[in-house]
Amino acid sequence: MNASMPKDQEFLLPVTGTFISLSLLVALLLNWMPLHGIWLALRPDFVALVLLYWCTHKPHRIGIGIAWAIGIFADVADASLFGQHALSYTVLAFGGVMLHRRVQMFDVREQSMQVFPLLLISYSAYVVVHWQLHNYVAWEYFLGSATSALLWAPMTILLQTLRRPRSDPNEL
């Protein structure tokens, strides 16, 4: 057990529900930024990233059900069909929950490589639904999964920093 523990295992504050929901809300707002053209294709899916973070770090708090509910919100906001984002986030959350021990074994940079296939599968779920209904695939949509994977490390570091206690625990 000790061998598999990361060397820089650190003490983190217990996560409150408010913090989780606030992080998800911010991610949703970031997703709704008005972009278009190539920027829209390159835009990382912030919600998918934050969901995956919580699914891997707190798999018993945030799971498939919550991912599905957030997907429904995303569907309304994007005017996509009901269940399109929901399906994609459900698949993502399942991957996150199943692989949470494996992902946590790696350090942040290596985690990106572990996370990328999960994001790719979730993006594919979205595209397959679209293809089935409209017989039409926009390949540049997959660019988003790559930028999302690149953003995994900065986002994890940011959330870990926010979860750290404010004062130095070694200070007397």
Added chain:
Amino acid sequence: MDNTSSFRFFNRGPSPVARLVFFALLSLLLLFVDARYKYLESSRRVISIVVQPLQRLTTMPGVVWHEVSGYFETQSNLIRDNAALNQQHNLDAAQLLQLQVLQAENAQLRKLLDVQQQADYPMQLAEIVYIERDIFRRKVFVNKGSNSNVLIGQVVMDSTGIVGQVTRVFPWLSEITLITDKDHAVPIQILRTGLRAVVFGSGDISNLALRYMPISSDILPGDVLVTSGLDGTYPPGLPVAKVVKIERDAAYPFARISCVPIAGVDQQRQLLIVSGLPKLPEPPPETDAQSLDKARKNKRRMP
């Protein structure tokens, strides 16, 4: 590490696989119902009441930037714009004088011919709030909804031509499908020859396709396509697109014709929603003989 013991001391509900199957099936069911039957529009409207203020919030930085840059607009720019607008106004005024005469004359002629009056539709101005973030589709949202009597199917245009039509209405917002959307078609007429056709969106911002036109059809680059009004949705005579390229390849039955939209489909901020289109008379019901004939034909076609 987190509380991830491998023993199941506590009952944590159904396993992830069971949850995945349940929620995936639920999503697929919703997808099926939404795509086929459109039963879920009311629940979408309810959720949108929560979602939309948040969405508005995300456009705030852009709006503030727009306002601030507008405030610091240099005076020389304003003077130049003003001069250009004045000139345009003078030109337009001269043309308007003619228009009034023509309108009166047209009304007179129509009265003589006993034809129903067309044109002159009430319009309302709407502003684009945000554009679709789904790269698969070409849609925009404007700030007028069912509270301002916007209805599904109303036509949206800008000062130069057709932009799209209203496809979904929320209390304070409505969704507009642009004519460049992949699934969108506009019945048109070629202004020069009067030839009727249908122009399809291509999913690309500045491209429309005129499909199913025989190679021999009389179309030239630069031809203007106007709405034919035959669908009962688009009023007749509004400019839609301009032909830019025609490929006539004898190997294919149809010519490949690409057009560009005339209206600034992706550039405008203000759009006009046209309301109060005249109702077309109902098409006459098929007589029994006709439908019987059709049924017989269908039967014959079936192997």
